[in-house]
Amino acid sequence: MVNYSKLGYSSRADYESAFYETLLETNRTHDFYVDWGKIFGKLEDTTREINILNTLVDSSDVENDFRKIILEHPKVISVLPSILAIREKNIAVLDEYEMKCLKVSCSKRSPSDIGDIVDFSEKTGLLNLFNNIRDLKSYLMGVEVGLDTNARKNRSGHIFEKIVGDLLKKKIKDFPDLTISAEETLNFERTKRLDFVIHKNDVPKFLFECNFYASSGSKPIEVANAYIDLNKQIKEQDMVFVWITDGFGWKKMYNAFHEASTNIDFVLNFNMLNDTIYNLLDD
Known part of the structure; x- marks a missing residue:
């Protein structure tokens, strides 16, 4: 069962109340919405090709x-997938009349024949686009912003890891015998990469995993079950497992949280970690 007394809570009920009352509504920092550096970098890398197509x-x-442009400047075809808002350089398309798959390569190394490129660009409406925009670079910036939204899910997890990591690095400064590493791999019943590992006198002691759930679902339940087993393996090696999890998704997953906190010694949200970390590390 969760070691609520170690953390400074008077009872399990007190601990559970603290968990639910201090959940973060969101982990979306200002950096979450658009990775402008990546977008500007991608456009900068193809500035010459964009200007030619413009x-x-x-x-x-x-x-x-x-046709004349791609004959004289074949590298411009590498920009065509971006104009169509896709990342693939080797594109498969179904010819619905002949019911066969056609393949078009927009790779700089092995481009398709010019005729195939022109035919593909005409039939996808790509060529018609140039009569309906004023500037290709501005258009592509909008496309890249749209495509970047697909990366938000990954950014969400990384952002929560970062804020937890920043807190841990700040707090362990008060413990001269503690050091921290990120994404360290340790061996249990199988190899496991941990989000953070705090070493005590150069020996792994506190092992952290971080997850944020804005909504409920099956994934948090699967993760909780996996961490219950991981917690057991870690304890057998005289180390401490700490699951830092947060988000309003937990408000609708009481049973999953109850099961996890019944079988894992330390399940904390971010604010609880901030409030109790000195108790936790005083081992």
Whole structure:
């Protein structure tokens, strides 16, 4: 069962109340929404190609002009997937009339034949786009912002890990015998990479995993069950497992939280970690 007395709580009920009352509503920092550095970097890498294709804006014969451009500057085809808001450089497309798969390569190393590129660009509406925009770079910036939203899920997890890691690094400064590492791999019944490991006198002692759940679902329950088993393995090696988990998703998963805190010694949200970490590390 959760070691609530070690953390400074008077009872399990007191501990559970603290958990639910101090959950973070969101972990979306200002850096969550758009990775502008990545977007500007991608556009900067293809500035020359973008400027060349930009000459097609308002072209009176866009297909022939496009053909001339890729003959003289074949590297511009690497930009075509971005115009279509996809990341793949090797594109498969179904010809619905002949019911066969056609493959088009927009790779700099092995581009498709010019005829295939022109035909693909015409049929996907890519060429028609140049008669409907004023500037390709501005258009692509909007596309990249849209594509970047797909990376938000990963950023969400990394952001929560970062704020937990920053807190741990700050707090252990008061313990001269403690050091911290991130993404360290240790061996139990199988190899496991931990989000953070705090070493005491150079020996792994406190092992942390971090998860944030904005909504309820099956994933937190699966993770909780896996961590129950992991907690047992870690205790057998005289180390301490700490699960830092947060988010309003837990408000609708009381049974899962109760099960986890019944079988894991330390299940804390971020605010609880901040309030109790000195008790936790005083071992």
